[in-house]
Amino acid sequence: MVRRRASLTRAVPAVSRAVPAVSRAVLEEVRGLQGRFTSRLHDERVASWLGLALGVSFLVSFATGLVSHFMQHPPGWMRWPSRPVNLYRFTQGIHVIGGLATVPLLLAKLWTVYPNLLRWPPAASAAHGVRRLLVFPLVAAALFQLVTGIMNIAYWYAFRFYFTTAHYWTAYVLAGALLIHVANEWPTVRRTVMTRPQDAVGRRAFLGTVAAASGVITLTTVGEAYSPLARLAVLAPRRPGLGPQGLPVNKSAAHAGVTVLARDPGWRLTVTGRVERELSLSPAGLRELPARTVRLPITCVEGWSAQATWEGVRLRDVLRMAGVDDDARVRVESLEPGGLYRTSEVDPPHWRDPLTLLALGLNGEQLDLDHGYPCRLIAPNRPGVMQTKWVHRVVVS
Numbered sequence: 329m330v331r332r333r334a335s336l337t338r339a340v341p342a343v344s345r346a347v348p349a350v351s352r353a354v355l356e357e358v359r360g361l362q363g364r365f366t367s368r369l370h371d372e373r374v375a376s377w378l379g380l381a382l383g384v385s386f387l388v389s390f391a392t393g394l395v396s397h398f399m400q401h402p403p404g405w406m407r408w409p410s411r412p413v414n415l416y417r418f419t420q421g422i423h424v425i426g427g428l429a430t431v432p433l434l435l436a437k438l439w440t441v442y443p444n445l446l447r448w449p450p451a452a453s454a455a456h457g458v459r460r461l462l463v464f465p466l467v468a469a470a471l472f473q474l475v476t477g478i479m480n481i482a483y484w485y486a487f488r489f490y491f492t493t494a495h496y497w498t499a500y501v502l503a504g505a506l507l508i509h510v511a512n513e514w515p516t517v518r519r520t521v522m523t524r525p526q527d528a529v530g531r532r533a534f535l536g537t538v539a540a541a542s543g544v545i546t547l548t549t550v551g552e553a554y555s556p557l558a559r560l561a562v563l564a565p566r567r568p569g570l571g572p573q574g575l576p577v578n579k580s581a582a583h584a585g586v587t588v589l590a591r592d593p594g595w596r597l598t599v600t601g602r603v604e605r606e607l608s609l610s611p612a613g614l615r616e617l618p619a620r621t622v623r624l625p626i627t628c629v630e631g632w633s634a635q636a637t638w639e640g641v642r643l644r645d646v647l648r649m650a651g652v653d654d655d656a657r658v659r660v661e662s663l664e665p666g667g668l669y670r671t672s673e674v675d676p677p678h679w680r681d682p683l684t685l686l687a688l689g690l691n692g693e694q695l696d697l698d699h700g701y702p703c704r705l706i707a708p709n710r711p712g713v714m715q716t717k718w719v720h721r722v723v724v725s
Contacts (some may be wrong), residue, residue, distance in 0.1 A: 371519040378437040385430045392423035410681040413708040417627040421553035425632025432541035437708025469502035481565045552632035562650040568634035572696040581697045586663040601724035616640040622683045628712040639689035663718040672714040683708045
């Protein structure tokens with residue numbers, strides 16, 4: 329025990345001498361790295377312009393993301409309108425395509441401000457240190473949203489958490505951190521953006537390159553929602569026109585486990601719940617009802633959408649046959665054995681809309697199995713995950 333104490337006693341001074349030496353080495357390395365950032369593009373003016381563009385982009389994505397979330401998970405008091413028909417198609421297209429176009433902006437912004445991470449000393453005061461620490465949740469949330477968002481539209485779920493919930497709550501972290509950052513940096517933005525420096529050529533070229541990169545990404549993805557540019561949509565996860573009957577498919581009948589059930593000759597559509605009379609309709613019985621044809625888009629939460637011609641019977645006609653009150657809420661159920669979107673709620677504004685169909689056909693043909701044969705829901709201004717496929721039961725509450 330005495331020998332160990334003696335060894336420790338001799339080691340302590342050695343460690344004490346080594347720590348300052350290591351600290352000096354680290355400090356010299358940091359100073360050396362600081363000297364390498366000689367580009368004039370690592371300045372406040374470039375960072376301010378990029379920050380303004382990022383702020384607008386993130387706030388637009390936040391607003392359109394809330395639309396998507398509350399359309400899929402509305403509070404009990406909220407009822408989304410069925411018109412305009414293309415509202416969700418527009419907002420979700422902006423959310424996804426605009427989010428992709430934000431990637432070059434964020435990378436350029438991080439490159440511009442990166443030297444500040446090596447500033448020494450790290451904080452001039454306690455308040456300054458707190459402001460610097462608050463940048464961490466902003467950067468972390470921004471990277472998380474963009475990286476996981478890209479993975480989601482690519483259907484690459486390498487993470488174990490549920491994307492929708494994580495994406496939704498992190499959006500609030502990002503929005504809050506962004507507002508705090510704007511409040512802290514607004515004096516700098518006003519001072520730098522409102523001036524006209526003489527050496528602006530290099531900055532303009534850099535910012536123009538970043539804007540061009542965002543434009544290229546937009547041009548090569550917007551065709552997934554805007555059909556005239558579909559041929560240019562080389563970066564889009566889905567292209568309009570590709571798939572059975574000219575529409576993309578996210579989940580096939582085989583993947584959903586309904587192939588046998590959907591082809592069962594004994595399939596019936598049942599209408600039950602708070603009705604005056606329950607209904608049980610075969611495919612032939614549905615076709616005996618007045619047929620309707622509508623032009624409606626199918627819009628996915630991943631941003632793609634495509635217009636199609638749907639044939640079938642109006643949901644409101646079927647419900648009125650069953651004797652349903654005008655303010656009733658309706659739940660549509662799929663043959664799928666499980667899954668988050670096996671059912672969907674249809675509020676009065678939607679089921680009463682004459683464009684809402686129980687579709688039996690698509691683009692002049694019998695509905696394909698992967699598109700929901702023998703019967704699926706199609707309604708205006710709804711996310712694709714709520715356009716339930718392989719419908720077999722309608723429950724009125």
